Amino acid sequence: MTFAQCVGRPRDKSRGVAIEKAAVELLREVGYEHVTIEAVAARAQVSKATIYRRWKNKAALVADAVHHYAFCKAPATDTGSLRGDLIEVISEKVMSMKSADGQLIAGLMAMARTDGNLADVLNQSIAGYATAAHSAIFDRAIARGEISKEAKRDLILQLVPSVINFRMFMSHQSVNRKFVENFVDDVLIPVLQHSSK
Amino acid sequence: MTFAQCVGRPRDKSRGVAIEKAAVELLREVGYEHVTIEAVAARAQVSKATIYRRWKNKAALVADAVHHYAFCKAPATDTGSLRGDLIEVISEKVMSMKSADGQLIAGLMAMARTDGNLADVLNQSIAGYATAAHSAIFDRAIARGEISKEAKRDLILQLVPSVINFRMFMSHQSVNRKFVENFVDDVLIPVLQHSSK
Amino acid sequence: MTFAQCVGRPRDKSRGVAIEKAAVELLREVGYEHVTIEAVAARAQVSKATIYRRWKNKAALVADAVHHYAFCKAPATDTGSLRGDLIEVISEKVMSMKSADGQLIAGLMAMARTDGNLADVLNQSIAGYATAAHSAIFDRAIARGEISKEAKRDLILQLVPSVINFRMFMSHQSVNRKFVENFVDDVLIPVLQHSSK
């Protein structure tokens, strides 16, 4: 990631921030493939040398930039049932991926395959978000007696992004309300109930 | 895909084959991003013009090249149980993805995000393979009475590549025997049984 | 110099000419050190790649450009005496070096030290010019009986540029009419007469 540095003039923190900001903006606007170091430099009002002094190449820059880009979302509201809550939170996530950030996210996904670092960063980010978003849902479901404490929550945290991601970016099939409902009814609920026994 | 052509000297079929062969080889060796048309031309002993006469760009070429690259595998042998068969067929697939073709596949995955055409081709290829590979397994399971005819087979055909793909290429977590067994026990079997009622 | 080329699309001669023309113009305007390949490309309306396809680097380009840049000057008029003719032709040359081309020539001189190729080219150019310019003068001097046929002409052809060059560009002493006259009287004439015996 960012290179080491000990003595001498310290790096201007603001440059790094400006660079990453510019990188994320461009990522959103034109997609990873069309992000240019020169464009990043121009937008951040920074010289190319300053970028290359800190990052080995474009991939490394974007990886870091994304790391500081938070995928924060508010947790879903209570719909009264596990089924409803799951449908709600998944639909919401799908919506956000279809939104303006779609291009950004698709670009990052593409990159993640090549760049292990970015993949890790991205994964942690996604996992963190998912855990937070689903945590309250499962707690409520346990309180309601829909599932037991033994239910394998983390299994769901893996299934959801896997399927959404594959369907959206790989098989390019539509991810509509109907699909989400079927996915919850036919996969998530059975899996949770099975591990609740 | 390949462009039209009317009168005059017909195209030399062998060129197209050589080009696609070279493209696939390079894809395997250096990954999609580092495949260059110039390298393909050089390896196929063909001029760049000949390539551009047939394909619009790199993506189109690779998409076609991959189309002719078969992901054929022999169906799994009978282990005596649905669980065993599933574990067997999934493990086998994981193995092949970890092998020399891993780089190739990763490249294609990356590409699929950008190139809708390739995504379709790839998806059909995967789906076709999966259907063929799992078909016999499900038939045997029904014969044994492990699942009913109503069991949602296609659900499994979506879950398997989704999870394998995400875990291998996105979250970069290991996909070992233990994981496959848990996946079958905690997800696939429950889903199949749930839809068998 | 220019690289070889056999089959394939032939190089567009006009490009080479335009490039060399632009190079010489810039050489004149800003001096060798400030000539930029990018500027040459822009002025010649040519891509950088086209320049680098033909020349290894800036030095090689300028060397060639200069080669095709003729230092042609009309021979001096007859003043009636060897002394007068020599003073005339040398003064004229000095004038031209002090003129707008001074920057160009100084730049080339500087370059010649580093670039053997350019030095040769430059030297031939200078020698050729000098030979042509002095030839008629010596013939007339022989006709007048001022020197014999045995007089070592080529000695003079070496002395003149050596001294002019050194004085102008190395010791930065003024090269005025008085100096030229003294040089002719105290060096050139004695040398010619000595070898005329």
Added chain:
Amino acid sequence: MTFAQCVGRPRDKSRGVAIEKAAVELLREVGYEHVTIEAVAARAQVSKATIYRRWKNKAALVADAVHHYAFCKAPATDTGSLRGDLIEVISEKVMSMKSADGQLIAGLMAMARTDGNLADVLNQSIAGYATAAHSAIFDRAIARGEISKEAKRDLILQLVPSVINFRMFMSHQSVNRKFVENFVDDVLIPVLQHSSK
């Protein structure tokens, strides 16, 4: 040359020496064009700022560095004749220029064209050396009666470096014993004798 400085901590003299030493070494090793301030700083174990505090730029530094680099050579031994002495002293000079210092000297020559200051320094240095080297020779020649007191010594002091320099660095012709002998016989001796009358 070196910038002014009034109050505060006095400059560390040793730095300046180390810098000039490093500059001269590099000049010798890689030639003027490839000397970089950064390399000088590194070799002198000094920061770039320290160099720029003392010199305006590379040219100024090298000019100063060279100033402190003495071109001292012992005067030639007595061969018994003006001709022999001249050949001897010129040959010796040529030898030294062909030696390891050739690169250094060529670099300086190149620089002199651009940098008037250096040219002056260099010229004085050369002139001083030449005067010293030739002084004894002329005195002996006068004592022998080969030339008169009126002989224009300074003319020779100009001719020698002019011709040597031009031939070595401009026309890249060999400067061997034969050439030196011819130069002395056909130019220097005639010029001296002519002015001795």
Added chain:
DNA sequence: TTTTAACCGAGACGGTACGTCACGTCTTGTG
């Protein structure tokens, strides 16, 4: 048999972006 239109190789061409280098200036902390 002769056209004739497209094929084919080689590679030039105008571009765009790359990652590197050195410049000369500026900004730290330490003595």
Added chain:
DNA sequence: CACAAGACGTGACGTACCGTCTCGGTTAAAA
């Protein structure tokens, strides 16, 4: 203040591919 270290904006470098465009020569179907 001097000094070492090194970040910074600038600007040119030479390289790599892109996708397009000539060339000269070939090849098979249509005239």
